[in-house]
Structures are given as structure tokens and as C-alpha cells.
Amino acid sequence: MTTMIESDRPTIADERPRRLRLLTALVLTAIGALVLACGAEPSGSQAQAPTSVPSVQTLEDTPSPAPPTTSPTPRPTEETRTENAAPPSAPEPMPTSIPSSQAAVEMSTSPEIRVMPMLPPPPDRDLSELAVRLRGAAVDDRTPEPAEPMSVGDRRDFWLTDLDDGSATKISATLRVVSENAYWFMDDAVTVNQAGLEEGARLYEQQVRPVVVETFGDIRSPGIDGDPRLIVLHSRLDGAAGYYGPSDEYPAEVHPHSNEGEIIYIDAELLPPGSEIYMSVLAHEFQHAIHFNQDMGEDSWVNEGLSELATQISGYEVNSFDAFLPRPDTQLNYWPESSARRFAHYGSSALFFIYLTQRVGGTALIKDLMTEQLDDVAGVDAFLRDFGLRFEDVFADWVVANYLDADDERYGYLDNDVRIRRARPLGDGKGREMSLPQFSARYHSLRSNAAEGTLRFRGSTQVRQVEADCISDDGCLWSGRGDSINTKATREFDLAGLEDANLEYMVWFDIEDGWDYGYVEVSDDGGRTWTILEGQHTSDDDVSGNAYGPGYTGRSREWKQESIDLTSFVGDPVLIRFEYVTDAAVYRDGFMVAAVSVPQLDGGMDTGEWMSEGFTPARKSLPQRFIVQVVTNGADGEYEVSRLNLDGNNFGEITLSGLDTPDREVVIVVSPVTPDTRHSASYTLEFLPQ
Numbered sequence: 001m002t003t004m005i006e007s008d009r010p011t012i013a014d015e016r017p018r019r020l021r022l023l024t025a026l027v028l029t030a031i032g033a034l035v036l037a038c039g040a041e042p043s044g045s046q047a048q049a050p051t052s053v054p055s056v057q058t059l060e061d062t063p064s065p066a067p068p069t070t071s072p073t074p075r076p077t078e079e080t081r082t083e084n085a086a087p088p089s090a091p092e093p094m095p096t097s098i099p100s101s102q103a104a105v106e107m108s109t110s111p112e113i114r115v116m117p118m119l120p121p122p123p124d125r126d127l128s129e130l131a132v133r134l135r136g137a138a139v140d141d142r143t144p145e146p147a148e149p150m151s152v153g154d155r156r157d158f159w160l161t162d163l164d165d166g167s168a169t170k171i172s173a174t175l176r177v178v179s180e181n182a183y184w185f186m187d188d189a190v191t192v193n194q195a196g197l198e199e200g201a202r203l204y205e206q207q208v209r210p211v212v213v214e215t216f217g218d219i220r221s222p223g224i225d226g227d228p229r230l231i232v233l234h235s236r237l238d239g240a241a242g243y244y245g246p247s248d249e250y251p252a253e254v255h256p257h258s259n260e261g262e263i264i265y266i267d268a269e270l271l272p273p274g275s276e277i278y279m280s281v282l283a284h285e286f287q288h289a290i291h292f293n294q295d296m297g298e299d300s301w302v303n304e305g306l307s308e309l310a311t312q313i314s315g316y317e318v319n320s321f322d323a324f325l326p327r328p329d330t331q332l333n334y335w336p337e338s339s340a341r342r343f344a345h346y347g348s349s350a351l352f353f354i355y356l357t358q359r360v361g362g363t364a365l366i367k368d369l370m371t372e373q374l375d376d377v378a379g380v381d382a383f384l385r386d387f388g389l390r391f392e393d394v395f396a397d398w399v400v401a402n403y404l405d406a407d408d409e410r411y412g413y414l415d416n417d418v419r420i421r422r423a424r425p426l427g428d429g430k431g432r433e434m435s436l437p438q439f440s441a442r443y444h445s446l447r448s449n450a451a452e453g454t455l456r457f458r459g460s461t462q463v464r465q466v467e468a469d470c471i472s473d474d475g476c477l478w479s480g481r482g483d484s485i486n487t488k489a490t491r492e493f494d495l496a497g498l499e500d501a502n503l504e505y506m507v508w509f510d511i512e513d514g515w516d517y518g519y520v521e522v523s524d525d526g527g528r529t530w531t532i533l534e535g536q537h538t539s540d541d542d543v544s545g546n547a548y549g550p551g552y553t554g555r556s557r558e559w560k561q562e563s564i565d566l567t568s569f570v571g572d573p574v575l576i577r578f579e580y581v582t583d584a585a586v587y588r589d590g591f592m593v594a595a596v597s598v599p600q601l602d603g604g605m606d607t608g609e610w611m612s613e614g615f616t617p618a619r620k621s622l623p624q625r626f627i628v629q630v631v632t633n634g635a636d637g638e639y640e641v642s643r644l645n646l647d648g649n650n651f652g653e654i655t656l657s658g659l660d661t662p663d664r665e666v667v668i669v670v671s672p673v674t675p676d677t678r679h680s681a682s683y684t685l686e687f688l689p690q
Contacts, residue, residue: 539553
């Protein structure tokens with residue numbers, strides 16, 4: 001993950017190497033707005049956490065030598081940068097109200113909950129397989145031989161990634177401290193406080209590593225370098241205060257900028273080694289490194305939330321709560337490309353997983369969540385099933401807990417002071433239409449002089465799956481979306497007997513620019529080898545090293561016509577493939593293709609003829625669902641929580657009585673809950689006094 005800095009406001013800066021990155025971003029207000037980025041992928045053995053402070057080898061503090069051939073790029077002055085699995089069977093709904101002495105709400109307190117199926121999970125990417133198939137790389141997948149331990153004073157080169165544009169610069173660094181479980185390198189061009197570095201190593205071994213390993217598991221050991229130790233590299237970073245790069249866990253034949261080790265990067269000038277902010281970033285990034293070992297394909301919102309949990313259980317403050325609490329309309333299960341509200345997403349994910357940990361009895365079983373291979377909402381839901389819980393119910397309770405912060409584990413936080421301070425006033429009369437992201441919440445405070453009245457809710461019944469509509473009556477193929485995925489759709493075209501041929505199709509794409517790519521490919525040997533084709537709207541740009549050839553990246557904004565010459569492949573059957581590969585952090589809607597044909601042949605697009613590995617027929621919309629809860633908060637801490645029953649058209653109404661009771665507050669909490677979309681839903685809410 002990456003820790004980033006923004007000059008004047010607490011928002012998340014542009015994330016990048018998580019991808020080297022699973023760059024997970026974390027903002028720490030102590031130094032402005034700090035974003036952390038990290039990653040997650042393969043499995044390996046786990047090492048035992050140390051029970052005492054190990055002996056530490058150190059290098060006496062000396063002036064750093066002159067920089068090598070290249071200097072780190074200056075920091076940018078501003079940041080730019082910028083769902084999915086089969087549902088488990090649902091247990092019985094949990095009770096949806098807690099009785100109090102006041103009978104305030106006339107409604108069903110345990111309505112039948114309709115659970116909407118989620119789309120099949122997209123396949124996880126395999127970077128080694130992709131490198132072999134699309135780059136022709138020779139990848140040695142054997143377990144590395146144990147490496148000789150490094151010694152203080154050893155020097156080696158590292159690639160550093162600019163998290164703004166993905167470019168990489170090589171630097172030289174010297175090993176300054178060796179602790180039991182980590183190597184502590186310093187860029188030769190950076191001056192370091194040796195005593196602070198030694199203190200950071202001591203705190204890592206004594207305070208951070210034991211609790212984080214006990215809770216989440218460990219990094220790959222030995223890793224790609226044959227050494228069980230983590231590497232912590234200190235330098236000047238562009239656009240980040242710290243990050244973890246999962247690409248480093250692969251050989252350079254798989255990713256050209258791999259440093260071939262388990263590595264966390266820290267900006268030693270922004271984060272003084274040994275300081276609290278330094279240790280909080282280190283704990284955050286360490287979870288990312290562990291997550292790669294446990295479940296390399298996890299979505300960013302889960303990975304980032306667990307990294308914030310790692311910070312808290314290590315004894316350090318999580319600063320992202322304050323960005324989320326004024327913005328509860330932040331979508332929990334989505335990680336945005338825009339930096340404008342990313343810090344609020346850190347706070348949302350952090351609070352959710354702190355709350356979830358409380359609901360399952362503490363951190364003892366969080367390893368089971370880490371090792372759950374289903375991702376996103378489906379993975380969290382599968383984990384919660386073992387506790388008789390469902391994701392939707394826990395989410396619904398969580399948004400109420402964020403408002404009440406009651407003295408119980410269901411509707412409050414036992415160890416954190418959390419409270420949504422503002423609710424939107426709801427007066428008498430007709431309401432106006434409002435929009436709200438999925439898996440977020442809006443709080444409406446009822447303001448009426450009436451003793452009773454009717455609360456009425458109307459919600460939209462459909463929501464967009466992706467931003468664009470399919471333009472073909474024969475249907476469209478959609479890539480799906482998610483972090484660290486690789487989806488494919490393949491079909492045979494028989495070009496025998498043709499003298500020339502063209503592949504024609506329409507394409508629409510909305511893909512994270514320069515990090516994720518869509519491809520069109522051809523094979524003339526039955527799929528043993530593949531050639532990536534270049535179209536009018538593909539791009540050759542590959543600053544990040546993520547691309548395997550010309551591909552679709554960025555936004556087309558409209559449907560584009562493509563025509564690609566296949567004449568060099570005529571004479572035999574060929575396989576045509578559309579393929580989509582994403583990195584470990586941030587994704588958009590993906591891409592769609594329609595009207596695929598070779599005009600020289602008969603026939604056009606028929607989705608039934610395509611062999612799909614993650615591609616699905618595009619849908620214009622998905623059924624929209626809502627959870628609407630009424631929270632009655634009375635004197636002496638008494639409260640009641642009830643759900644509003646909605647019909648198949650998302651309409652519901654109830655009579656609220658006893659509204660003239662002194663010191664009584666009624667708040668309506670609205671949450672759209674359709675998975676597999678990042679697009680908002682609309683609703684109206686009104687109160688009609690009687």
C-alpha cells in the first residue's frame with residue numbers, strides 16, 4: 001500500500017504501486033494527508049512471531065554518500081489519480097429491533113429480507129501465467145534455494161515507483177540495520193537518523209510484528225529471494241509516504257520493475273523512523289504484505305480496512321475516521337479512482353472491519369477472513385456465515401452503530417468513540433428525489449410538531465450495471481470488474497478459403513488508465529500461443545510495466561468502431577479472444593464488445609458461441625434493493641431499531657406515533673444494497689402528519 005501526501009487537505013493521494021501496489025492508501029493527518037498503498041497475493045509458510053526483542057545489527061550513522069546515477073524525482077505538488085461471487089445460503093434473519101420502554105414505531109420488526117444474487121466471481125489473475133502466455137517469458141516456478149543472510153553494510157539496487165505516473169527509477173541502498181525478521185535499507189542519497197531507525201526496528205520486532213502476525217498470519221517465508229526476512233526500504237518517494245508492492249513478489253521476467261523480495265517502502269524524510277506516524281504506516285503496509293500471502297486477489301476496500309485494523313491493534317491511532325464520519329454516503333465496497341474522497345473510503349473500511357471484528361468476538365478468527373479466497377462482499381459474507389451472520393445484516397447494524405454508538409456490541413463500538421454528528425432534517429410534506437451510492441447510508445432526522453404521521457419511502461427499482469448501454473440487439477459481452485482479475489471470452493472463426501479477413505466489432509471501455517488493460521488477441525495454433533492485436537483505439541503506453549501489449553485503457557466515453565486486419569491469419573481456423581487484466585487497486589467498469597464479426601464470413605455476434613472465463617452478457621440494469629431503518633432514540637439512552645418492509649417496487653410506509661414524547665429523536669437510515677455495481681440509486685422519503 002502507499003502512504004501519500006497532499007499539501008492542503010486530508011484526502012487520499014493518487015495510489016500507485018500497490019500495483020507494485022496493491023497500493024493501499026492511508027491518510028495520516030499528522031503530516032497533512034498521508035495515503036498508504038499496498039498489495040495482496042500468493043501463499044507460503046508462516047513464521048512464528050518473536051516473543052522478545054531480538055539482537056539487532058546496526059551500521060553506525062555516517063553521512064550518506066552522493067546519489068547514484070539517477071536522483072529521485074521531486075514530489076508532486078498535487079495529487080490526481082485516479083465487485084463479486086455466488087451468494088451463500090442465507091441463515092435466518094437476525095432480530096431487527098431492540099425493545100425499549102417506549103412503543104414508538106408501528107411496523108414489522110423482522111421482515112422477510114430479499115437477498116439479491118451476486119454475479120459469478122471473476123477469475124483471479126496469475127501474473128506468472130500471463131507473462132508466459134502473453135510475453136513469452138521463461139518463468140522458473142521452483143521454490144528458491146535458501147539465501148545467505150545479508151549483513152550490515154551490504155549494498156544493492158532497487159526500483160522505486162512513482163505512484164503518480166507508474167514510472168520506475170533505480171536507486172542504490174545500504175543495509176543499515178538487521179533485526180530478527182527484517183532488513184532495514186536506506187537509500188544512499190538520503191540522510192537517516194540511525195538511532196531512529198534502530199528504534200523503529202525494535203518497535204517492529206517487539207510491538208508491531210507479534211500482534212499483526214498473530215492476527216493476520218505472516219508474509220511468504222522464505223519468499224522469492226529465499227530469505228525469510230522482510231525488507232524495509234527507506235528513500236524519497238514520489239506521491240506517497242509508504243507503500244507495499246506485490247509485483248516484487250514475482251521474478252523480473254514476470255514484472256520488469258520487480259525487486260524480487262517482500263518489500264515495504266517508506267519515505268524517511270516524511271516519516272521519521274521510530275516515530276508513531278512511521279510505525280503506524282509500517283503496521284498498515286505490513287498487513288498488505290501478509291494479505292498478498294493469504295489471498296492475493298482481494299478487493300482494495302477489504303485489504304485497506306484490514307490494514308487500518310492492523311494499525312489500531314498495533315497501538316497506533318487511525319486518523320481516517322474523521323474523514324468518513326461527515327461523509328457516511330461513502331460506498332463501503334468500492335475503492336475510487338479519484339483522490340477527492342479516498343480518505344473517507346479509508347475511514348469507512350477501517351470502521352467497518354473494526355466493527356466486524358467486535359461482532360465476531362475479537363481478532364482471534366480474523367485469519368479465517370484473510371484466507372477466505374472469495375473476494376469482496378462474497379468473501380466477507382462467507383466468513384460471517386460461520387458466526388450465523390450475513391454481510392447485509394452486519395452492514396445494516398453497522399450503519400446504525402455509527403449513529404447510536406450505544407453501549408453494546410451490536411449498535412455501538414466498545415473501544416472507539418464514533419458518532420455520526422449530522423442528520424439531514426426531514427420535515428412535513430412531500431420529499432424530493434435523492435441519490436445515494438450502494439452500501440452507504442444517509443441519516444434523516446424527523447422534524448415535525450405532529451404527534452403521529454405516515455412515513456413513506458419510494459426507491460428506484462433498477463440500477464445501472466455499467467455506465468454505458470449495450471448497443472446491439474444481439475447482445476454485448478462485458479468483461480466484469482474487480483481488483484486483480486483476469487477475464488476472457490474466446491471464439492473460433494474459420495478463415496479457411498479466404499483471401500483476406502477483417503475482425504470488426506464495437507467496443508466501449510472505462511478502465512483505470514495506465515494500470516488496467518483490455519486486449520484483443522488471436523491464436524492460429526489452437527490456443528497454444530497468442531498474439532495481441534493493435535486496434536485504432538488501443539494504446540501502447542505502458543509506463544507502469546503492467547501492459548502485455550497494445551490494449552484498451554482509460555475511457556472511450558462512447559462506443560467505438562474497430563476493424564483489425566486478419567489477412568496474415570487466413571487459411572485456417574483461428575481463435576479470437578477478448579481479455580481483461582486488472583491490477584491490485586482501483587478498478588472501473590471494464591469494457592464491453594458488440595457486433596463482433598468477420599464480414600468475409602456469414603454470421604455476426606452470438607454470445608452463445610463464446611467460451612467465457614469471467615465475461616458475461618451485459619445487462620442494462622440490475623434490480624435495486626434498499627434497507628430502510630427507523631431509529632428511535634429516547635431519554636436515558638433507550639433506543640429502538642426497526643426495518644421498514646418494502647414491497648417489490650421498493651415502496652413502503654408506516655405510521656409513527658408518540659412523536660410528541662419529550663427528549664425523543666427519530667432518525668431514518670436509508671441504504672441502497674445492490675452488489676456488483678458502483679452506480680448510485682435514487683429514492684424519495686416523506687412524512688405526512690396526521
